[in-house]
Amino acid sequence: MEIAKNHVNGEGKGYCPCKSCANSKRSLQNLATIYAHIHDRGFLQSYTTWVYHGEKYSNASEIERMWASNADNPPLTNNEMFDALDGVIGEQNTYEENVNEHGDGLDTEFDALFKELNTELYPSCNWMSSLNFLAKLMHIKVINKWTDSSFDQLLEFLRVAFPKENKIPASHYEAKKKLRKIGLGYQFIHACINDCALFWKENSLMQNCPVCNESRWVDKNTKGKKVAQKVLRYFPLTSRLRRRFSSRFTAKDMIWHNTGRSTDGMMRHPVDGNAWQEFDNRYPNFAKEPRNVRLGLAVDGFNPFGNMSQTYSMWPVVLKTYNTPPWLYMKESSFMLTLLIPGPKSPGKDIDVFLRPLVDELKTLWTDGVQMRDAHTETIFTMRAALLWTINDYPARSSLSGWSGQGYKACSTCNEDTPLCSITNKIAFVGHRRFLTKNHKLRENLLFNCQKETRDPPKQLSNAKILKQLQGLPIRVPGKHPSHGGVKRKRAVSELNWSKKSIFFELDYWSSLLLKHNLDVMHVGKNVCESLLGTSLMNEKSKDTPKARQDLEKMGIRKNLWLTKNNNKFYQPHAPYSFTPIDRERFCKFIRGVRLPDGFGSNFKNKVLPNNSNKIGLKSHDYHILMQRLLPTGVQGCLPSNVSTTIIDLCTVFQKICARSLDVKNMEKAHKDVIKILCNLELIYPPAFFDIMVHLVIHLPEEAILGGPVYMRWMYPFERYMKKLKAYVRNKARPEGSIAEGYVADEALTFCSMYLEGMQTKFNRPDRNADADIPKRHLHVFSSQCRSISKKKIISLSEDVRKSLEWFVLSNCDEIKDYKS
Incomplete structure (x- = not known):
């Protein structure tokens, strides 16, 4: 490198003697890049006389040999895959664990890829290499979701249509096999059928599980290749x-x-x-x-x-x-x-x-x-x-x-001091008055449980105290072998809920x-909204059951909601938090008539029964839209004001928590607000309504202050990603293998697509509703970009509408301001 410093051009760039650049004029690099290339890829072994870096040649044959190593196979033009492989080789060995015994840093797979990179698609095709063609064609297949059989037919046709001696692969399998070299692969790790241990590292040579002694193999006596009972796939x-x-x-x-x-x-x-x-x-x-x-x-x-x-x-x-x-x-x-x-x-x-x-x-x-x-x-x-x-x-x-x-x-979060009370066959997480300030008037209110609230809020334990709790846990034997467990026992009230010390503490x-x-806001919000709607609509998700009414009677609160008996039959009085038949129909009609922007959410018309009596088939994102956009409007006029106001306040808190930008002061206020909201809900709904999901809402603002915006910490993107993984399953007998192979292939194509030019990829794909270019208008007021979503229709404007439009144009058009009197 000291010698190379003296042989650079005016821009500080010189010839790079790495195995890939090979002193090509096309690959002039700065000194830092030359150092990195040599470190990553190895030094060009045939470069023994440094004629590009000041050394004089001894005879003509030496120069000819140098040019032969560099110029016999000039790089093809328009070859984006050169940069892609440049990145792949940069990964491979800068590092000792991947260098082979000769220290050149390149294995036979990458030698083959570079050969493909400089191989013409067919004789005299100097504008596209076979690897570049293959990467683009495979990317088109993935973008447009072609089936493997249709792709095989296309390849067969292209092989016939292109000149002879072309390098087009014969099948999709062969094409995927070539591109897989750009991928990163994965490892097979055998596991015990009972989830006791992995046959890995110190257990890699064992034939039976070190914990339960179950065989590693499906058939341990087979003479051929043995098949493991369970295989974990690990992607380093x-x-x-x-x-x-x-x-x-x-x-x-x-x-x-x-x-x-x-x-x-x-x-x-x-x-x-x-x-x-x-x-x-x-x-x-x-x-x-x-x-x-x-x-x-x-x-x-x-x-x-x-x-x-x-x-x-x-x-x-x-x-x-x-x-x-x-x-x-x-x-x-x-x-x-x-x-x-x-x-x-x-x-x-x-x-x-x-x-x-x-x-x-x-x-x-x-x-x-x-x-x-x-x-x-x-x-x-x-x-x-x-x-x-x-x-x-x-x-x-x-x-x-x-x-x-x-x-x-x-x-x-509340740990050993979780607020709760036992009800019929259930635990209700009520008692949120504890989180209020000491002098709050609701602490004196007897309508909650006929008692005043004097307890302090639960204290969040420090990390040191949590570790102290974990120190006393008995060592748990992993696995599901019958000999490990026993009859499932009921945990005592005084016991903590620790079942193990997580591996992450290592x-x-x-x-x-x-x-x-x-806490996943996606599932918390979905479950809370489902409980609110189910209880209001009185469907199968309702928390207002006969047992819930009996709990009110046992607690001696809200006598107007107790079950009444008439002719040996029990009747359930109408509750203020549930819709009347007329209000239920009006609410469902409102939801059914909602029209959302394209891609914003589901079509709610298909989520409500035709007779406007109930909702069906809602997904997590549907509940997200209902909670934050539709429920605050829909409950107004359908429920008493104290009930609807509390529901609207709860929806507002979720809106604040799920915002793209958060203010710490707003989150602190939201935490105080949600305490009051939960207390008001306890005055409205029966204790059976308050499952653990409703209680967890009280901790969401605090977690937002710690972790930042919720949309970067919830499950929505991962749930969508799992749908993509599910689509990889082609062989239903081997779902794990299908997903692993599909992921590695897609990983390689995604990496290549960043370097592809002149074609649509997942990185430059236009938006679903991208507006087409429109002719340039002379007046600014008509220059907005838009496109129609339906067939054009000519209408006649009334005199009042036409005058209003004329007034708008004249008032907002800057080009005519000089002509205004």
Whole structure:
């Protein structure tokens, strides 16, 4: 490099002697890039006389040999895949673990890819390589969702139509096999059929489970290749993070959290939350390198066969980087599938067994880090990574955290002091007056439970106290073998809900995090709205049951709602929180008549029964729209004012929490408001209404202050992503294998599509409702971009309407202001 400094042009660029550039005039680079290329790809072994860097040649044959190594196969023009492979090779070995014994940093697979890169699609086709053609064709297939059979037919036709000796693959399988070399692959890890252990590392050679002694194989006596009973698919995290830094398109976004954070006090990204800032203060060495990665982990189970009668639960583990800007958060291309936990049964509490490979890799990334090349700055640095939190629905949160979401202490935030009362065959989470200030008048109100409230609000335990609680837990043997368990016992009221110490506590920083497991606002909002609507419409989701009325009688409150007996039959008086038949029809008619913008939500006309008596088939996002947009309007005039006002206030709180930008003061006010709202709800609804989901609403504003905007911490994008994973299943006998292969192929195509030019990709696809270009108008008032959504229709304007339109044009057109008197 010292010699190269003296042989650069006026722009500071010179010939790069790496194995890829090979001193090509096309690949003049600056010194930092030359250093990185040699470090990544290895030095061109045939370059022994440095004629491009000042050394004089001895004879003509030496020069001829140098030109032969460089110019015999000149690079094809219009070859975008050169830059794509440049990024792939940059990943491969800067690093000792991937260098082969000759130290050249390139294996035979990438040699073959470079050969394809410089191979003409057919003889004399010097404008497109076979690899470039293949990447574009495969991308068109994915964008337009062609079937494999239709793609096979197209390839067969193209092979015949193009000149002979073309390099078009014979089938989709062959095409996918070539492009898979650009992908990052995955590992097979055998698991015990009872979820006791992985046959990995120290257990890799064992034939039976070290815990329950079950055989590793389906048929252990077979003479051929043995088949494992259960296989975990692991997609290494380090290589996927390395790819993000090795591409110039994604590397620049990995420091956005350091350069683009808010300066006006508003929270628009998790970096603005208290949890992130506390982490940076506690670990300043990690925080001072902006390229260190912050991760969020999402886990959820789904049935890969849809709503078929076959029960099957597969659990993908997805990671998301929080270094990037907010507008990239919802993109599927920013998700990294790291584990695919096989079915058919949910792992439950034994999910820690399957998380072992990922946690071990996270430990390495935290303590030692990994050397990476930053394509944005062309430098090599040591990258470290930390897991900030998890994002799950409440059952999955229980499996990951180790705190059961059922029973007397279902709220992990309130912990041992969860507010509740026992009712008929159920636990009601009531008593939110405790959260009010000491002198609040509602504390004296006897209408709640015939008692005054004198207790203090539950205290949130510090991290040290939580660790102290975990120290006394008995060691739990993992797995579902019959010999491990026994009869499911009922937990005593005095017992805590800890079932295990989560594997995440093995991470050095985990115990100090302020927000470890997010409450999923998607599911909380959906369940709360479902309870409100079900109870008002009196459908199958109603909480107003005969047992709920009996609870009121036992507690001695709201006598007007007690069951009445007449002729040996019990009657349920009408409650103020439920619609009358006329109001129910009016409310459903209102919902049925709603027309939403394209792509905003479902067609609610299909979600209400034709007789306007009830709702059917609502999804989580439908409840989200109802709660924040439609319910506040729909209940007005259909319910008493005290009931409708309380529901509207609750909907307003959800609107504030789910905003794209949050103000800490507004969130603190929302926390105070939601306490009063829950207290008012306790005066309206029976205790049976207050399940754990309703109680969790009280903690949502506090978590928003810690974690930042909710839309970057809820399950909506991950639920949509699981729908995409489900679409990968082509072979229903092997759903996990189908998803793994489909993900790796799509991962490779997504990476290639960033470099493709002159075609539509998922990164430059126009919006669904992109307006077409319209001719330039002379008057500004007519220059708005729009397009019609239906057939044009000529109408006659009344005199009043025409005059109003003329007045609007004359009043808002700047071009004629000089002519106004």
